[in-house]
Amino acid sequence: MPDVLMEVRNLKKYFKTKRGPLHAVDGINFSINKGETLGLVGESGCGKSTTGRVVLRLIDATDGEVIFDGENILDYNKTKVRTFRENAQIIFQDPFASLNPRMSVFEIIAEPLIINKKAQSRQDLRKQVLKLMDTVGLVARLENAYPHELDGGRRQRIGIARSLALKPSFIVQDEPVSALDVSIQAQILNLMEELQKEMKLTYLFISHDLGVIKHVSTNIAIMYLGKIVEMSDYSSIFKSPLHPYTKALLSAIPIPSVDIKRERIILEGDVPSPISPPPGCRFYSRCFERMDICKDTDPELIEYAPNRQVACHLIKPQSNV
Amino acid sequence: MPNNDNELLLDIKDLTIHYITEDGTVCAVNNLNLSIKRGETVGLVGETGAGKTTTALGIMQLVPNPPGKIIGGEINFAGENLAAKNEAAMRTIRGKKISMIFQDPMTSLNPVIPVRDQIAEVILLHENVTAAEGLAKAEEMLELVGIRSERAKDYPHQFSGGMRQRVVIAIALACNPELLIADEPTTALDVTIQAQVLELMKRLKSEFNTSMIMITHDLGIVADICDKVAIMYAGSVVEMADKYDLFRNPKHPYTIGLFGSIPDIEKDEEMLKPIKGYMADPANLPAGCPFSPRCELATAECHTKKPENIDLGNNHFVKCLQYANQGGE
Amino acid sequence: MSTDKNIEIMDNPETAPSKKRSQLYDIWRRFSKSKTAMLGLFIMVVLILLALTADIIAPGDERRPGYDIQNLQNTFQPPSLEHPFGTDNFGRDIFARVAHGSRISLQVGLVVVSISMFAGVALGAVSGFFSGFVDNFIMRTVDILLAIPNILLAIAIASALRPGLGSVMIAVGISAISGYARIVRASVLSLREQEFIEAARSVGASNFRIITKHILPNCMAPIIVQATMGMASAISVAAALSFIGIGIQPPTPEWGAMLAESRRFIRDHWHMVMFPGVAIALIIFALNMMGDGLRDAFDPRLKK
Numbered sequence: 001m002p003d004v005l006m007e008v009r010n011l012k013k014y015f016k017t018k019r020g021p022l023h024a025v026d027g028i029n030f031s032i033n034k035g036e037t038l039g040l041v042g043e044s045g046c047g048k049s050t051t052g053r054v055v056l057r058l059i060d061a062t063d064g065e066v067i068f069d070g071e072n073i074l075d076y077n078k079t080k081v082r083t084f085r086e087n088a089q090i091i092f093q094d095p096f097a098s099l100n101p102r103m104s105v106f107e108i109i110a111e112p113l114i115i116n117k118k119a120q121s122r123q124d125l126r127k128q129v130l131k132l133m134d135t136v137g138l139v140a141r142l143e144n145a146y147p148h149e150l151d152g153g154r155r156q157r158i159g160i161a162r163s164l165a166l167k168p169s170f171i172v173q174d175e176p177v178s179a180l181d182v183s184i185q186a187q188i189l190n191l192m193e194e195l196q197k198e199m200k201l202t203y204l205f206i207s208h209d210l211g212v213i214k215h216v217s218t219n220i221a222i223m224y225l226g227k228i229v230e231m232s233d234y235s236s237i238f239k240s241p242l243h244p245y246t247k248a249l250l251s252a253i254p255i256p257s258v259d260i261k262r263e264r265i266i267l268e269g270d271v272p273s274p275i276s277p278p279p280g281c282r283f284y285s286r287c288f289e290r291m292d293i294c295k296d297t298d299p300e301l302i303e304y305a306p307n308r309q310v311a312c313h314l315i316k317p318q319s320n321v
Numbered sequence: 322m323p324n325n326d327n328e329l330l331l332d333i334k335d336l337t338i339h340y341i342t343e344d345g346t347v348c349a350v351n352n353l354n355l356s357i358k359r360g361e362t363v364g365l366v367g368e369t370g371a372g373k374t375t376t377a378l379g380i381m382q383l384v385p386n387p388p389g390k391i392i393g394g395e396i397n398f399a400g401e402n403l404a405a406k407n408e409a410a411m412r413t414i415r416g417k418k419i420s421m422i423f424q425d426p427m428t429s430l431n432p433v434i435p436v437r438d439q440i441a442e443v444i445l446l447h448e449n450v451t452a453a454e455g456l457a458k459a460e461e462m463l464e465l466v467g468i469r470s471e472r473a474k475d476y477p478h479q480f481s482g483g484m485r486q487r488v489v490i491a492i493a494l495a496c497n498p499e500l501l502i503a504d505e506p507t508t509a510l511d512v513t514i515q516a517q518v519l520e521l522m523k524r525l526k527s528e529f530n531t532s533m534i535m536i537t538h539d540l541g542i543v544a545d546i547c548d549k550v551a552i553m554y555a556g557s558v559v560e561m562a563d564k565y566d567l568f569r570n571p572k573h574p575y576t577i578g579l580f581g582s583i584p585d586i587e588k589d590e591e592m593l594k595p596i597k598g599y600m601a602d603p604a605n606l607p608a609g610c611p612f613s614p615r616c617e618l619a620t621a622e623c624h625t626k627k628p629e630n631i632d633l634g635n636n637h638f639v640k641c642l643q644y645a646n647q648g649g650e
Numbered sequence: 651m652s653t654d655k656n657i658e659i660m661d662n663p664e665t666a667p668s669k670k671r672s673q674l675y676d677i678w679r680r681f682s683k684s685k686t687a688m689l690g691l692f693i694m695v696v697l698i699l700l701a702l703t704a705d706i707i708a709p710g711d712e713r714r715p716g717y718d719i720q721n722l723q724n725t726f727q728p729p730s731l732e733h734p735f736g737t738d739n740f741g742r743d744i745f746a747r748v749a750h751g752s753r754i755s756l757q758v759g760l761v762v763v764s765i766s767m768f769a770g771v772a773l774g775a776v777s778g779f780f781s782g783f784v785d786n787f788i789m790r791t792v793d794i795l796l797a798i799p800n801i802l803l804a805i806a807i808a809s810a811l812r813p814g815l816g817s818v819m820i821a822v823g824i825s826a827i828s829g830y831a832r833i834v835r836a837s838v839l840s841l842r843e844q845e846f847i848e849a850a851r852s853v854g855a856s857n858f859r860i861i862t863k864h865i866l867p868n869c870m871a872p873i874i875v876q877a878t879m880g881m882a883s884a885i886s887v888a889a890a891l892s893f894i895g896i897g898i899q900p901p902t903p904e905w906g907a908m909l910a911e912s913r914r915f916i917r918d919h920w921h922m923v924m925f926p927g928v929a930i931a932l933i934i935f936a937l938n939m940m941g942d943g944l945r946d947a948f949d950p951r952l953k954k
Contacts (some may be wrong), residue, residue: 098846306528
């Protein structure tokens with residue numbers, strides 16, 4: 001039985017808006033084992049980034065529990081949150097916006113160490129920063145450069161170095177490669193994989209790119225409008241998707257090959273607004289397999305098979321497995 | 322409309338565009354060759370800074386000047402060299418014979434004009450019709466891209482990103498152009514919406530028999546809707562071939578590297594095989610082959626000699642010295 | 651380079667920037683490319699030199715300071731070699747008075763900008779960062795300040811206090827606070843949403859550190875531009891207050907006061923009005939040119 005590092009129970013986050021509460025995250029459950037990666041996939045506005053921030057207490061949750069190493073971090077006070085953040089870090093999507101343009105590479109990577117008093121002396125600080133730069137593949141000469149002088153790939157490496165500075169055990173990766181070119185993206189993905197193995201890191205990997213998610217994840221959760229609609233190990237979702245949304249999402253990815261032809265499921269319309277969502281299944285308005293019951297009754301996330309959960313009225317649990 | 326399938330609609334020869342700034346010269350496009358037949362869709366693939374957008378702006382003669390300047394080369398479009406045309410002549414071509422779809426549907430529409438009027442504007446500009454006819458045609462175009470006529474008088478902000486991109490497509494196709502340049506038209510959209518828009522573009526392209534340049538960084542989109550692929554690196558096309566040929570049998574080390582960088586949905590791979598190093602800096606290009614500093618196969622010659630365009634036969638062109646001796650002249 | 655690990659250093663040592671180069675140097679490089687900004691800077695340097703050397707140019711004697719040496723036999727002289735700007739109705743050398751006046755103007759400008767900048771930046775930063783009630787309270791107060799015309803507010807404050815240099819500086823300083831507060835609040839509001847602020851918070855940075863280390867350095871550009879232009883307007887408001895007689899009192903050679911005194915003689919002795927007037931125009935022009943240049947130098951993207 002693998003060790004569970006983080007367990008999220010019935011997590012909710014509503015934002016107040018003028019037109020009513022925005023259900024960004026609406027009662028989700030998942031758990032991540034130590035050293036594994038949970039891939040969280042969904043389209044813009046599905047609540048995946050909010051989830052990543054709530055589990056780090058960068059945003060306060062509306063309801064629910066986030067159990068990290070046996071303790072509910074939502075109950076933590078300010079000082080405990082600070083120590084928790086030494087264990088749990090985030091890497092951001094935008095390597096341009098996530099670095100202070102007025103700070104040099106050295107200052108950016110040194111900041112977590114200074115704030116949390118992790119360096120005994122100036123020499124020790126410099127040694128630690130240079131070691132971090134080396135770890136993420138930045139040459140030492142760059143320590144005095146400013147972010148705007150560097151390209152996206154190097155900038156993202158700075159962000160990774162910063163998040164590693166406090167030696168965390170858990171990192172939320174919020175679309176860390178979606179702003180990068182494919183050749184650079186592959187470098188960064190490989191780097192993260194190496195780091196994970198070497199430092200036994202646990203990742204919550206948020207992305208809209210199913211190809212990237214499949215490559216990095218142990219388990220995958222698919223989100224739609226604040227809810228998880230399907231969750232399982234990475235290969236089952238790709239081999240035999242259960243939820244209609246998963247099927248549509250998979251079929252919509254353009255495959256870079258001329259020899260594989262897939263039947264496309266083209267969904268109608270747009271994602272509905274997360275403000276005052278309909279009572280039934282969130283996917284009802286776009287579903288190509290909808291039934292009457294879907295309109296008013298929200299399907300529960302059920303255990304379809306071991307390590308396979310899905311929330312759809314069409315899917316009944318496999319009792320004999 | 323002439324229907325000779327083998328006629329070249331667009332033939333770009335040795336196009337070179339530089340941005341001349343006080344801090345130095347940015348060589349955005351260098352000796353670029355590209356040709357498109359009538360009705361054909363060419364995917365122009367490359368990463369940030371490869372010069373894709375500058376090429377598109379160059380065809381439209383819209384490179385901001387200063388600092389941009391077309392240094393040399395020809396852009397032959399339907400038998401005429403666009404690079405030699407003046408601004409007034411270009412205005413009759415833009416939007417009418419060549420039109421463009423931009424990446425960001427949020428900023429490419431005017432926020433204070435209803436979408437129908439924005440489409441009508443292009444029609445009135447280029448066609449000899451009355452205002453009422455223009456508006457009627459505009460509503461027809463909206464219908465064609467899947468927007469119901471009761472929404473014709475709505476403003477851009479009342480539409481979602483995908484719907485806005487449909488409006489942009491309607492504007493681009495309103496005058497039945499011969500060439501459509503789509504600059505990353507779906508990059509800002511979600512996957513399921515991207516699928517809708519790509520499906521729409523495919524349908525309209527065959528309906529209007531338009532030639533298209535699809536600028537993208539996504540080889541998946543290329544596999545989906547293009548006939549021919551041109552791979553760009555550091556301002557020039559390093560490999561150009563028929564889609565099937567290029568995907569099954571890529572020749573240039575950069576093209577091979579690109580394929581190795583993409584996580585494969587169909588297969589389980591342990592590690593990706595990325596290209597080492599970073600994109601070439603167009604303000605400071607290497608002396609020889611621009612890809613040589615990142616190339617695993619680079620020889621001493623590659624660092625000093627610029628590769629020529631080599632015809633490998635079967636309309637497969639590659640700019641790489643390792644093929645220099647085997648290519649038929 | 652790391653060899654024990656599989657993580658490959660993918661950097662090409664030749665292409666990456668390496669030299670330690672301060673951001674101030676970059677700003678100066680861009681600033682120095684603008685001809686108008688450099689002209690402004692040149693004028694300012696000349697005026698500052700004039701202010702520094704005023705006592706050498708026009709030394710005083712034991713009874714009177716250099717700007718107030720009268721010679722009633724030598725009044726209303728037009729410009730000449732001996733008196734390059736001519737003399738006034740008391741026979742005082744106008745060049746000496748303009749030179750001494752530049753001290754007053756620069757002093758007014760600096761003090762006013764310091765008062766309004768520190769108060770405005772603090773208020774704006776707090777207001778933008780903490781939103782809610784604090785924000786509302788501060789900004790409504792600033793709105794009220796902004797609703798009263800600057801010069802009117804300055805008149806009220808200057809007449810409530812004793813007329814003189816000090817009250818002019820306080821008056822103009824207070825009336826300029828709202829400009830800084832608004833600019834800083836707007837930048838803070840947009841900076842607050844940036845990911846690097848969230849990144850700082852995620853590594854445990856306190857609010858104080860976030861404001862001073864991450865937010866304020868990033869709104870230095872608009873603050874400095876506003877300070878440069880604010881100095882120009884402070885000098886002109888101070889001159890205007892002196893002109894209408896509630897500012898600096900004679901015989902102090904404040905340029906505005908000099909204009910006021912000499913306006914009676916404008917028909918016959920143009921030089922008396924012309925030189926202090928030109929001095930005011932020049933310093934304001936110079937500061938505004940520098941402000942424009944600084945704005946472009948701070949944000950190269952704005953220009954491209």
